[in-house]
Amino acid sequence: MIRVLGIETSCDETAASVVALEGDAAPKILSNVVLSQIEEHAAFGGVVPEIAARAHVEALDGIVEAALADSGVPLSGIDAIAATAGPGLVGGLIVGLMTAKAIAAAAGKPLIAVNHLEGHALTARLTDGLEFPYLLLLVSGGHTQILAVRGVGDYQRWATTIDDALGEAFDKTAKMLGLPYPGGPNVEKAAMSGDASRFAFPRPMKGSAQPDFSFSGLKTAVRQAATAIEPLSDQDVADICASFQAAVADALADRVSRALARFTETFPGTKKPALVVAGGVAANRTIKATLERLCTEAGFTFVAPPLKLCTDNAAMIAWAGIERLREGMAQENGFDFVPRSRWPLDSVSTPMVGSGRRGAKA
Ligand code: KG4
Ligand code: ZN
Numbered sequence: 001m002i003r004v005l006g007i008e009t010s011c012d013e014t015a016a017s018v019v020a021l022e023g024d025a026a027p028k029i030l031s032n033v034v035l036s037q038i039e040e041h042a043a044f045g046g047v048v049p050e051i052a053a054r055a056h057v058e059a060l061d062g063i064v065e066a067a068l069a070d071s072g073v074p075l076s077g078i079d080a081i082a083a084t085a086g087p088g089l090v091g092g093l094i095v096g097l098m099t100a101k102a103i104a105a106a107a108g109k110p111l112i113a114v115n116h117l118e119g120h121a122l123t124a125r126l127t128d129g130l131e132f133p134y135l136l137l138l139v140s141g142g143h144t145q146i147l148a149v150r151g152v153g154d155y156q157r158w159a160t161t162i163d164d165a166l167g168e169a170f171d172k173t174a175k176m177l178g179l180p181y182p183g184g185p186n187v188e189k190a191a192m193s194g195d196a197s198r199f200a201f202p203r204p205m206k207g208s209a210q211p212d213f214s215f216s217g218l219k220t221a222v223r224q225a226a227t228a229i230e231p232l233s234d235q236d237v238a239d240i241c242a243s244f245q246a247a248v249a250d251a252l253a254d255r256v257s258r259a260l261a262r263f264t265e266t267f268p269g270t271k272k273p274a275l276v277v278a279g280g281v282a283a284n285r286t287i288k289a290t291l292e293r294l295c296t297e298a299g300f301t302f303v304a305p306p307l308k309l310c311t312d313n314a315a316m317i318a319w320a321g322i323e324r325l326r327e328g329m330a331q332e333n334g335f336d337f338v339p340r341s342r343w344p345l346d347s348v349s350t351p352m353v354g355s356g357r358r359g360a361k362a
Helices: 038-042 049-071 090-107 116-128 166-176 183-191 216-228 234-266 285-298 315-326
Strands: 002-008 013-021 028-036 080-086 111-115 134-139 144-151 154-160 274-278 301-303
Touching (some): 002 049, 002 090, 013 049, 013 315, 028 049, 038 049, 080 090, 090 111, 111 315, 116 134, 116 144, 116 154, 154 234, 166 183, 166 216, 216 234, 274 285, 285 301
Parallel strands (some): 002 080, 080 111, 134 274
Antiparallel strands (some): 002 013, 144 154
């Protein structure tokens, strides 16, 4: 039996969780406590790093205590402490990693510094027992990437955004249209009563041989369309949202279908090829339906873990800790690990110019 306490503080959620693995049985999430800071940041229309770091300091002790209490496992029964050490907002990372180091040192347990993206990448093995290799589409407020997940610590980034993250594009669109933060759910809601064919927004990168994403041109097109018909009625806002969402789904479909084809070519022997989706944007029903259709057409299984495990949480960090412990890779990232605001999963891929720089998780 392995039991790991996970801690996540890389953006605007303070989270702690205990996950257990026993033999060949499915892993169990014994507790999963997530405190969102949305209210603290809402007035500013986005995550304010300094406010986030302070809120983590205030909340983390109580959240860890609650996660341990909910799990029914005393600290002495925990095998290791895993904490997000990057990428993310450095203030929050310092709070989480230092707290984890203190707990680990005091309790005499190993400390595992986890890459937040690895947490997202391995979640489908926690929820669905998925086997390597598989394809991951990560679409959140700070990241838009396609990764080939080949093993624990073995990732290849096949695509990333050259400007804005997809969640960021939703948030900025919402802000331009006067919809509240966080923008994604509000854009989706408004789009439901809108006409998706009213505005012909661009489909960035569609048909391009370069595998990456781009969303800043789309954002500009939305701004121009909105400015041209000001003042906006509720119907105008709904139509813009619906047209924006259609453009995003279409652009995403083009990028993802290229990656599915590449996966089939790269891993021809895979018995059950799968596409996993992670990140807050995975909540969007239009996007989910588009991905599901693509997968069916290409003979892929579509895996969408429950939303609370798709968005930021500490169960995925505890699970990544378990995977690393199991592989004997825990000591790679131990007590001397320093938080990294930038920490690509795939150290071989060249960094994109400007990629992720503006995201909350840059
Ligand atoms: O994964 P997440 O909770 O945190 C980050 O790591 O960023 O993702 C948050 C992002 C935000 O940009 C939010 O607007 C977007 O996910 N989002 C959505 C929806 N729900 C959340 N975007 C589109 N449609 C949604 N329903
Ligand atoms: Zn995340």
